[in-house]
Amino acid sequence: MTRVGLVVNPVAGLGGRVGLGGTDGPDRARTALSLGARPLAGARAAAALGELAARAGEPARDELLVVTAAGPLGAESAAAAGLTERIVYAAGTGRDTSAADTAAAVRAVVAEGVGLLLFAGGDGTARDVLGALGDVPCPVLGVPTGVKMHSAVFAVSPRAAGEVAAAWLARTGRVRVRDAEVMDRDEDALGEGRVTSRLFGWLPVPDVPVRVQQRKTGSSAALPEAVGGIAAEAAERVGAGLLVLGPGSTTRAVAAALGADVSLTGVDVLALRPGHPPRVVARDAGEDALLALGPAWIALSPIGGQGFLLGRGNQQISPRVLRAAGGRERLLVLCTETKLAALGGRPLLLDTGDDALDAELSGHLPVITGRRRTSLYRLAM
Numbered sequence: 001m002t003r004v005g006l007v008v009n010p011v012a013g014l015g016g017r018v019g020l021g022g023t024d025g026p027d028r029a030r031t032a033l034s035l036g037a038r039p040l041a042g043a044r045a046a047a048a049l050g051e052l053a054a055r056a057g058e059p060a061r062d063e064l065l066v067v068t069a070a071g072p073l074g075a076e077s078a079a080a081a082g083l084t085e086r087i088v089y090a091a092g093t094g095r096d097t098s099a100a101d102t103a104a105a106v107r108a109v110v111a112e113g114v115g116l117l118l119f120a121g122g123d124g125t126a127r128d129v130l131g132a133l134g135d136v137p138c139p140v141l142g143v144p145t146g147v148k149m150h151s152a153v154f155a156v157s158p159r160a161a162g163e164v165a166a167a168w169l170a171r172t173g174r175v176r177v178r179d180a181e182v183m184d185r186d187e188d189a190l191g192e193g194r195v196t197s198r199l200f201g202w203l204p205v206p207d208v209p210v211r212v213q214q215r216k217t218g219s220s221a222a223l224p225e226a227v228g229g230i231a232a233e234a235a236e237r238v239g240a241g242l243l244v245l246g247p248g249s250t251t252r253a254v255a256a257a258l259g260a261d262v263s264l265t266g267v268d269v270l271a272l273r274p275g276h277p278p279r280v281v282a283r284d285a286g287e288d289a290l291l292a293l294g295p296a297w298i299a300l301s302p303i304g305g306q307g308f309l310l311g312r313g314n315q316q317i318s319p320r321v322l323r324a325a326g327g328r329e330r331l332l333v334l335c336t337e338t339k340l341a342a343l344g345g346r347p348l349l350l351d352t353g354d355d356a357l358d359a360e361l362s363g364h365l366p367v368i369t370g371r372r373r374t375s376l377y378r379l380a381m
Helices: 026-034 041-056 075-080 099-110 123-133 158-169 187-191 224-238 249-258 287-291 319-325 337-341 355-361
Strands: 002-008 064-069 084-089 116-121 140-144 176-185 197-207 241-245 268-272 279-282 297-300 308-310 331-334 348-350 363-370 373-380
Touching: 002 041, 002 075, 002 099, 002 158, 041 064, 041 075, 041 116, 041 140, 041 158, 064 075, 064 099, 075 084, 084 099, 099 116, 099 123, 116 123, 116 158, 123 140, 123 176, 123 197, 140 158, 140 197, 158 197, 224 241, 224 249, 224 297, 224 331, 224 363, 241 249, 249 268, 249 297, 249 331, 287 319, 297 319, 319 355, 337 363, 337 373
Parallel strands: 002 064, 002 116, 064 084, 116 140, 241 297, 297 331, 308 348, 331 363, 348 373
Antiparallel strands: 176 197, 241 268, 268 279, 363 373
16 A cells, blocks of 8 residues: 555644734643634645545555544544544643654654655644654655745645645656755744744655745845835725735835834734824734724735745635635735745745635736836736
């Protein structure tokens, strides 16, 4: 049988929609749950396995064996995808799972000789996998279920993970392995008002261009005139109304050019009125707070190097929020020409968790690059 490993971090991404950021540590996960967060990692892992099974086809599907850990650490996702599983690790009952469980599960799964290890989580989970594997040369691929995911070890979406896994396990020789960076946010730099990442090591990942994401790269400071032009253009389009600002250095610089001080990693809301300074009406807003706003414009800037527009670090701007705002008609994409050119023609990426919405948003959309300047650019799933 073809053996594929699966380890799921069941609390990965919990803090995204409620505006907490990551959920490293049990206290943060419990806080997210108390705020109404719903676990998504298991369902996204199941979607990846479902795509793998669909692409494998009959009778290869019947030859797939998912080597995994018990319960929410993997077995539940395998069962949801309708695949046969072999459980090789079980966490202790009556307690929250931990990074130690992730590491122990990885070691147990890899010891079974799997052809590929899928793990569902974010950057913190990728670091746990890196530490658990050590020098074991097992190819791995991340199913993106965390919040920010700066590492280059993740597929661009759960279904893309299934697509890449199927291509690798088919062993046609067309897919090679590359060493991909394991990154995580530099908290010291964040305290200084910069969003940068630290390198922790490399993991061997099947190399399928476009379907496996790039690492986040730092952006050089944008010229004040460029940011000022973007801010003026965005303000004119909004007129009198509410503007939801996604996280990032570009959107924060745009807010500053408008005269507002907003957070660097949260989602904030400005009330704009021509001829008046903007007013901050919400800081670090979660999904529920954004849904309560009523009609609003949504301004986003892609992540440098990766090109993600939705689904990385801004899960508060959920499918429900996007639909309530009016979809692509109320979406403003803000990006300097330099940052856009650095993508090398690769599309801006969408991973909202709602395939139908991602399809609706896909296609070409004007990107505001300055005053009276736009660039028609492609958005893709």
